[in-house]
Amino acid sequence: MTTNITPRTLPDSLQRWFDAKGWSLHPHQQAMLERAENPALLLIAPTGGGKTLAGFLPTLAELGTDPDAGLHTLYVSPLKALASDIKRNLGTPIEGAGLNIRVEDRTGDTPSSRKKRQRADPPHILLTTPESLALLTSYEDAPRMFKGLQRVIVDEIHALAESKRGDQLMLALARLQTLCPDLRRVGLSATVDDPQQIAHLLARHPDPCDILLADPGPDPDIQMLVTDEAPPWSGGGAKYAIPAVLEQVKKHKTTLIFHNTRAQAELFFHNLWLANEDALPIGIHHGSLDRDQREKVEAAMVRGDLRAIVCTGSLDLGIDWGDVDLVIQVGAPKNVKRLVQRIGRANHRYNAPSKALLVPANRFEVVECIAALEAVKAHDLDGDTRGAGPRDVLCQHILIAAASGPFDADALYAEMTSAGAYSDLSRASFDACLDFCATGGYALRAYDQWQRIRQRPDGLWELRDPRSAVRIRQNIGTIQDSDTLKVKWRGRGGAPLGEVEEGFAASLTPGDTFLIGGQIVRYEGLRDMVVQVTRDAKKKPKIATFMGTKFATSTQLSQRILRIFQQDDWPALPPHTRDWLHLQRDVSQLPQPGRLLIESFPHDGREQLVVYGFAGRNAQQTLGLLLTKRMEEEGLAPMGFVATDYATLIWGLDAVTDPRPLFDLERLEAGLDGWLAGNAVMKRTFRASATIAGLIERQVGGQRKSGRQATMSSDILYDTLVRYDPDHLLLQITREEAMRGLVDFDRIRDMCQRVGDRIDLLRLTRVTPLAAPLFLEPGRVPINGEADERLLEEEVTRLMDESGLNQIEVKPSWRVPY
Template identity: 75%
Template sequence: MTALPPPFADWFATRGWTVHPHQQEMLERAHEPATLMIAPTGGGKTLAGFLPTLIELAEGRHDGLHTLYVSPLKALAADIRRNLTTPVTEMGLPIRIEDRTGDSSATTRRRQRADPPHILLTTPESLALLISYEDAPRIFAGLQRIVVDEIHALAESKRGDQLMLALSRLQAMVPGLRRVGLSATVEDPAAIAAFLARHPDPCGILFADPGPDPDIAMLETDAAPPWAGGGGRYAVPAVLDQVARHRTTLIFHNTRAQAELFFHEVWLQNEGALPIGIHHGALSREQRTRVEAAMVAGQLRAIVCTGSLDLGIDWGDVDLVIQIGAPKNVKRLVQRIGRANHRYNAPSKALLVPANRFEVVECLAALEAVKARDLDGEPRGPGPRDVLCQHILIRAASGPFRADDLFAEVTSAGSYASLGRADFDACLDFVATGGYALRRYDQWQRLMQVDGLWRLRDPRGTQRIRQNIGTIMDTDLVKVRLKNRRGGMPLGEVEEGFAATLSPGDTFLIGGEIVRYENLREMVVEVTRRPEKPPRIATFMGTKFATSTQLSQRILEMFRQDDWPELPPATRDWLRLQRARSRLPQADRLLVESFPFGGRAFTCVYGFAGRNAMQTLGLLVTARMEAEGLDPLGFVATDYATLIWGLRALEDPAPLFSGPDLRAGFETWLAGNAVMKRTFKQVAVISGLIDRQTRGQRKSGRQAAFSADILYDTLRKYDPDHLLLEITRQEALRGLVDFGRIEEMLARVSGRIDHVRCDRPTPLAAPLFLEAGRVPVEGAGTERLLATEAQRLMDAAGLEIDPAEAGRRWRAPF
């Protein structure tokens, strides 16, 4: 067994620590080419990953960069630097540790290129920028190890594919490079190991002791959850009570809008004046930094947050995590609850708050999955080719290359191991010429081949390439600042589309403040504080997570039970009534309900395929209904069902769900749909066809969309087989429309359809009425009318409704 050198053994002893078994095992495996370590949150993963590096640097002189650390978050890199600096300083080790992210100054970045530190902490985008420089071989000449933290989060996005392509380049520069991956939440270790390893080299997998089960339950509240909605407002008093009982609480939300609305409601009800902050990615860096500093200093009792605090950042003494709304994904829930009691073998404590009545069922399914250590996740597909196109540009920026050499490098990256030479050559041709329809335009003539070497036609193109590196496709955002003569304090960012809807005097929430829109000047929203006026809306659309396949399956399994003693009485009675009035959905059958209400014919389809897929199903089924003369008027979709309303009752649902016909209808619909243009814009930006920045100035979302629309229409007309159109179609299928889950649903039910005709809305369908768009009704009686209509609906379904909820949540869909 490898013993700790005396300085390290003494340092552990002075702190009363012993080396954990998995940390010791990492020392034993220090010289293996690749190792994936799966250890619980708070189990010392980071120290385990860095121990071999610290020991190697302490025992012998090493000039230049020794270890590269890559994380998904800039804040996580800064946090790791703080944590690593402590042992290095206390042991007096001559080791320089620095971070390099988008927040680093130009001066710092230049110095790091000239004189790299021993340990550099960075992000995938900053690493891609580093390998684009001509002097990259010198910068990385002494590199020994790379540590990829929270690898599960990177593996789920194109950022991970870009990182692995960058590692293939680094491995070509320094063949002996060793790779380490760290994570607490890996559902398929073999797949992540293959993703991390240099193909076809093996990657060892090290499992740490998973530790005790978390202390996790649903929060008990005096009020029952509402029938619809996602904000959790009803639970604010119970949440504040829990905050008062704990040292520091993280209150997670799935979207920025929900976080803003909940934070605003918390402050309205915070009679004890508990210090509470808000943290999410659209707030200004200054605001996030202030909240983080206050949290570390123990000055906050709670932080309302989103995924910005998901990962392994160790902020302060957190002893409770509250998840508002169903987590939609078990891995996300496990990651979040691990923020509490962030210590080895200390159980995390968490409470779940279902935002509505159905989410009670979903939260219970998630609790059971966590206790069973049953993580969810979708299988990884092949490496995306738009990311490969960007990598080819990055490689060209660093100097000339041979196609054969680059192909060998690329196919050593796990997700590109199956890439065929024809597909690689197609990407290279696109990068060089723009493709058949665009090769006549100089702006897309970027590469040329001389003596077997590919090089940039214009060396000045390197600046343009570097300005546009990255795969993160945020919603187009504009800055928000307080208005004054000198340029006011930055508050954060809002969607450009949202800003376009504002008129002077409109109020909205940002960073927990109510602000008044004054004007839009030079792509900056100028606002003033208006705390006395109610906010018009929260500003952020945010990501709308779809319930994972595994969670959906668990919910359907729960429906097979005879009864549900583990559910609260209100939810249990609701499901019993559904079974009595109609039936409960089953995993191997498709439940379709038909019923009249308010002079319209309604059809409810329970597919449990996730929000995107159910939305797509609504589009396809209503198109089929239109063809059959059923006169559909609209629909609304949730994760579990699609509610359609129209003029004529459905007699036979089977023809609507014929697999081949549905697929054909989908192809026709997709070809001309706005989804394709939206997806094409993302593919075009990542692949380098459209710049997001020109001469250092970021394009507005409208400018980029206008360029993308013109190019999309041009390619469809003149070059329908263009590489980017092919990539766009693949991306749309598995992304925004999620047609794969519709096909999985149809295969699962295999034509077995239960059509239940009812004389009124069923208990399970009734909440979907509250999800639809509000009919604009002007005048003082609006809320009274809405409450009356909501009560009429719930009376028809045999359900009770809170009067306050009736006025607030009713959305008439017809």
């Protein structure tokens, strides 16, 4: 800390406590005090810069001099664990200064007795999540509970702004602003690519939002990990790097080892543990593990008992996890903003550089990691502009408003359009959502269960049946968990291990072994919707693990990779990767910005077509579906395809000689409409949106429906609406969501518009170096059983010989000059 506290800004007791500690405020913390009366204020400060304390300083100053009873400040975070951590951290200055301030948290883990008491006697500061806040606004006594509320602090606002949880939160804030017109809003974040966009979401429309940019501090110390063995041509496990990772763990106090998927985290932890001859204390942490197991790992981290933690995004956000002095990112980060967030977990101190190492899982990811390093160095964060607020969240908010009491439609519309994401909401769109909540829509209006609200003679809207408020509250939220089943040890009172997807569980047969929580377990059977397992002493599971979430490479990072390809040489790349790119340029060419490279060549008795779209995995997968459909329409004979973040490989009987007709945007979109109409993607998207909008209830009478029950209900509804009411509001929402999320068609549209007719089709005689890894993707080269590694090695050797890649000399080690 650098500047002195102005004695007038803080209570004397807190001033004395700071003085006794030898602390003074950072400039941005002082500025937060000076701008405490701003209606909306966004603080962007580096990790370790005390931004959370900065957000609370005005609250402590106001409550320290005038501690009136009642709720003064509401703190909202994306994570329950973060709320608990803030409660612990806030207690230090409050107790040290002897302030009479009561701080409590309220999340899904809070006992019901405490929740009831908080509504009657709220604390001065309440720490909560978007879901719990939405629930609080649904009660009839919400006006009394929030009547004295003066400030709302939204922490890690960038994480909330990227999802429907943020839309739900901003609608809840609009409701609070109606109850408390002078409410002040504060947003906190360390990683914001577009401050104006976040400010627009935070402020009450059309009011402005002040943006405060703190000194970003020193650049992070981030490099590529040096390994004795070169990365493989394909795959995502990074097993080759484990010896080097263990050496780094030994040299540091606590290391966080991040992965992009839970499957990769489980596999890496398992292999790391097998190589851990020194028995270093190592843990694993991800969202599918049992809560008790996660909390044990978290407690051990805080105590400093663990030397390394293999983790996923579950540890991305701002919790101060003990003495972490190194972050390792295994696999290409896919998103620069996420990488910066993860790097910030190390050396959680202001003006101290965070230390991080990148570990590419395969040769192509070497290039992606270099691109990410350059982006971090240039402070070039990536992010996609979000569109208008989703209407399924809007429908849920209408039901929440009705649960709290009768409402006027005009007033509710004005309230909703004060939320940034809904500032352009038309009255017609609002009325359509209102009608949906009242009738269920044209095809469903004959059924009482979907007629949730009605208009009274005085014009106000209310619940048709007041008892339905309980069911509405039970189903509040926008988080759509994948349909999961509990995993427990077999036997009476078997301890829980975590959860796996229903689809994964359905693929298991008794005797199959898989990884969960770093342990190899044997599947014994399914009983009472619980996956029962026993321990297995094998060193290798038959089935790796469940999949978890997959990330797609951001558009900005993909464009940076393409710009790297345009260099004459690549001195920053290790020799094996540099020679690989030179060989690609010699036998074919490298993809270019603003152009689309397509390669065509024979292989294994089939014609191969490789489309280097660099549009991300979801978009490249969708492109494969649409192109094969277009090829069939053109009389070609496609047989299958596989996709990665950067390319789609299609194989078939006939060579493509003119690709331009295949990329006609109107026909691609028409093909997408036809494909989506009866596809499982649409049904899955419909189920999520219908659940958020209140058409489908996952919780009934305190009991949660199984995934299978919910799927059957939603599929019947979907088929009914498609047949009898194809313009139903929920079908409109479903198409919007599918296009924006699961199929990522916007990226395909952007690619086609950017490229135009600048398509380069190269007819070649053999597999090219850049295409070779595509033939090793799962689903393209089926490798199973005990001989998998030997068969894979033989396949790699054959492909590399064919593409000329075995001409490349692989050095025993390499270093990247960053």
